[in-house]
Amino acid sequence: MIKHNVYISPDKVLVDGKALTHNEKGSALLTELYRNNVSDYPKFFKMDTLSKLGFVASELLLNAEGNRDFEPREDRAVIFFNKHASLQADTHYQSTIQDPEHFFPSPAAFVYTLPNIVTGEIAIRNKYFGETSFIVVEDYDEKIIERNLKNSFQDPMTKSIIGGWLDCLDEEHFEAKIFLLYKD
Amino acid sequence: MGGRSMIVCVAHNITSPLGMTTAENYAAVKAGMSALKHYDGLWGLPEPFVASLIDRKAFTDDRYTIVEQIVIHSISKALENTGIDSASARVLFILSTTKGNVFLLDKRETGFPQERVKLGVMAKQVSNHFKNPNESIVVSNACISGVCAQIEAMRYLESGEYDYVIVCGVDVQSAFIVSGFQSFKALSPDECKPFDANRCGLNLGDAAATIIFTKKDKVTENEWVACRGAIRNDANHISGPSRTGEGSYRALKVALGDLKADDVAFINAHGTATPYNDEMESIAIERAGLAGVPVNSLKGYFGHTMGAAGVLETLLSMQAVNDHNILGTRGFETLGVTHKLDVSNQNRPTNKRAFIKLLSGFGGCNAALLFAKGGLHD
Amino acid sequence: MDELIYKLKQEIIEALNLEDMKPEDIDENASLFGEGLGLDSIDALELIVLMEKNYGIKLKDPAQGKEIFKSVTVMADFIQKNRTK
Numbered sequence: 001m002i003k004h005n006v007y008i009s010p011d012k013v014l015v016d017g018k019a020l021t022h023n024e025k026g027s028a029l030l031t032e033l034y035r036n037n038v039s040d041y042p043k044f045f046k047m048d049t050l051s052k053l054g055f056v057a058s059e060l061l062l063n064a065e066g067n068r069d070f071e072p073r074e075d076r077a078v079i080f081f082n083k084h085a086s087l088q089a090d091t092h093y094q095s096t097i098q099d100p101e102h103f104f105p106s107p108a109a110f111v112y113t114l115p116n117i118v119t120g121e122i123a124i125r126n127k128y129f130g131e132t133s134f135i136v137v138e139d140y141d142e143k144i145i146e147r148n149l150k151n152s153f154q155d156p157m158t159k160s161i162i163g164g165w166l167d168c169l170d171e172e173h174f175e176a177k178i179f180l181l182y183k184d
Numbered sequence: 185m186g187g188r189s190m191i192v193c194v195a196h197n198i199t200s201p202l203g204m205t206t207a208e209n210y211a212a213v214k215a216g217m218s219a220l221k222h223y224d225g226l227w228g229l230p231e232p233f234v235a236s237l238i239d240r241k242a243f244t245d246d247r248y249t250i251v252e253q254i255v256i257h258s259i260s261k262a263l264e265n266t267g268i269d270s271a272s273a274r275v276l277f278i279l280s281t282t283k284g285n286v287f288l289l290d291k292r293e294t295g296f297p298q299e300r301v302k303l304g305v306m307a308k309q310v311s312n313h314f315k316n317p318n319e320s321i322v323v324s325n326a327c328i329s330g331v332c333a334q335i336e337a338m339r340y341l342e343s344g345e346y347d348y349v350i351v352c353g354v355d356v357q358s359a360f361i362v363s364g365f366q367s368f369k370a371l372s373p374d375e376c377k378p379f380d381a382n383r384c385g386l387n388l389g390d391a392a393a394t395i396i397f398t399k400k401d402k403v404t405e406n407e408w409v410a411c412r413g414a415i416r417n418d419a420n421h422i423s424g425p426s427r428t429g430e431g432s433y434r435a436l437k438v439a440l441g442d443l444k445a446d447d448v449a450f451i452n453a454h455g456t457a458t459p460y461n462d463e464m465e466s467i468a469i470e471r472a473g474l475a476g477v478p479v480n481s482l483k484g485y486f487g488h489t490m491g492a493a494g495v496l497e498t499l500l501s502m503q504a505v506n507d508h509n510i511l512g513t514r515g516f517e518t519l520g521v522t523h524k525l526d527v528s529n530q531n532r533p534t535n536k537r538a539f540i541k542l543l544s545g546f547g548g549c550n551a552a553l554l555f556a557k558g559g560l561h562d
Numbered sequence: 563m564d565e566l567i568y569k570l571k572q573e574i575i576e577a578l579n580l581e582d583m584k585p586e587d588i589d590e591n592a593s594l595f596g597e598g599l600g601l602d603s604i605d606a607l608e609l610i611v612l613m614e615k616n617y618g619i620k621l622k623d624p625a626q627g628k629e630i631f632k633s634v635t636v637m638a639d640f641i642q643k644n645r646t647k
Contacts, residue, residue: 042580042581042582045579045580045581045582046578046579072419074416074434078417083302083304084302085284085302085303085322085324087301087302090283090286090289090301090360091289093360093364094289094290094360097359097360097363098290098291100228103230103363104611104614104615105363105364105366105367105611106367106608106611107364107367107368107604107607107608107611108577108578108579108604108605108607108608110364110365110367110368111368111422111423111546111604113283113286113360113364114282114324114326114545114546114547115324116324116325116326116545116546116547116549117326117422117546117547119417119547119549120417120422120546120547120548120549121422123417123418123419123548124419124420124421124422124548126419127419128417128419129416129417129418129419129430129431129434130416130417131414131415131416131417132325132415132417132547132548132549133323133325133332133415133549134323134324134325135321135322135323135324135336136302136303136304136307136321136322136323136324137304137319137320137321137322138302138304138305138307138308138319138320139304141319144319144321147343147345148321148336150343151336151339151340151342151343152339154338154339154342154343155414155415155438156412156414156438157414157438367607367611368607369607369610369624421602421603422604423603423604424602424603
């Protein structure tokens with residue numbers, strides 16, 4: 001059963017279907033959402049765009065749920081799907097090693113070259129010890145996401161999931177369609 | 185577990201520098217062989233490194249990238265003589281990889297369209313090759329992907345949607361991956377030494393490994409059953425392992441369930457040989473009440489094969505139990521973790537029939553999966 | 563030296579994405595890790611890259627960083643003595 005949902009694209013933000021007003025677009029929109037809705041988590045600025053997107057989307061989702069206590073819990077999973085994995089971070093890291101004359105591989109860039117880092121960022125923020133997972137598919141497919149998340153409740157402890165589509169090609173092209181799903 | 189259906193391994197393959205079949209790989213590891221070699225100047229990298237690399241020249245089908253070719257080889261070998269129709273809609277492909285065709289991002293690589301760097305597009309090459317009509321899924325959960333992909337397979341089979349799930353884990357090393365781990369100061373300048381007092385980092389490795397599962401109501405004594413597993417997060421740091429082993433401990437607890445520690449032949453740990461990982465695992469294993477169970481790591485033979493590791497290390501552990509053997513931890517000499525783990529660099533005998541595969545990775549993720557030969561008996 | 567300290571602060575802010583911080587906000591004698599700026603292990607690795615990229619200093623042993631990254635002043639002092647560019 002879906003309890004809440006959040007949609008973010010470079011020029012549109014919906015929380016439970018209601019539009020949120022904003023001034024910025026693209027990755028600047030994510031920073032605006034952070035400043036207006038979070039503001040006390042400077043690690044946000046170190047994240048790649050995929051993680052920023054997942055982070056602010058999950059914050060909006062959890063604010064909609066309310067009663068945030070940040071108590072450690074193991075019964076909530078974070079499971080996302082997308083098409084571009086960590087391609088933006090990959091391209092950024094590649095740029096730090098492309099030129100042999102200017103070869104300075106960046107550890108801060110490299111760590112984001114895994115799509116599941118965003119699930120870890122959300123787990124850290126909210127003290128979730130539950131399942132975290134990232135699955136890549138060729139294209140958005142609601143059925144695959146639905147079936148997969150339904151299967152994820154086979155875990156003996158999982159009672160709710162922050163899940164859905166979380167894709168980022170670059171700072172101007174991204175989409176979050178995530179929701180809070182409860183075990184039936 | 186009488187009456188309940190079980191998820192059973194029906195076929196498998198390991199493709200690595202140590203061999204092109206599971207049997208070849210097991211024989212090499214049992215004999216103490218390692219594929220780790222020193223490389224200096226390879227791929228234009230300024231720093232030398234030690235890795236386990238597949239001979240790229242042995243793969244000559246230029247329709248596919250080296251990564252795709254190794255996957256196709258591994259799955260083809262696994263499917264041999266099984267009678268499984270890979271073109272059936274009742275068969276699902278699950279790939280496990282961290283970086284897939286990432287080497288294509290290098291501007292000097294021109295042999296393939298950039299599209300192929302997308303993991304879903306890469307997976308499509310593979311499923312098309314086997315004429316499979318389903319959308320494949322790619323599990324990309326850092327270094328625990330290979331166990332996560334097997335847990336996904338168990339769930340899909342449990343729900344009855346498919347008759348067979350083909351899981352293939354793969355990663356092929358490149359300047360991208362090696363330089364990244366170098367920037368993390370995570371690579372050992374020599375062959376790695378898991379759980380050793382003088383360990384100073386990991387080695388990377390190429391491999392693909394395939395395991396095919398189905399669901400059965402009855403299993404014979406010699407069939408391998410994937411019993412239960414879990415994925416848990418440390419909720420601590422995106423690259424540093426937890427100081428309390430939080431995620432690994434919790435994943436181990438679910439995997440062990442009501443089985444007695446005494447019935448576990450060994451824990452095949454992640455054992456990357458970085459100072460923090462091995463220490464974290466010792467804490468988690470202790471906390472889970474498993475400190476008395478033998479622990480081994482296979483990184484000294486293959487290096488860290490990333491997306492392949494979960495499948496490759498599972499398969500070798502199955503072969504070892506079949507052979508009543510606990511594989512020695514190559515590179516280990518003196519225990520160098522806080523909690524007293526039972527680690528040896530020698531092969532040791534066992535008559536037990538179950539083992540736990542344990543992994544951890546960036547993003548704070550951890551996974552554990554319990555396997556039992558002939559299934560669990562109440 | 564003061565000039566180097568100021569420049570280093572700017573470079574640290576940029577390399578570590580310390581959004582909303584100005585060089586004036588960093589106390590050059592305060593600890594970079596733990597209570598001071600609250601940097602973590604990835605930041606430490608990134609500072610190693612910064613020293614190599616901007617000053618041509620290669621740290622052989624990353625453990626050396628512990629001493630060098632005590633504060634901006636200590637770091638600037640080390641750079642002045644060891645820089646190759």
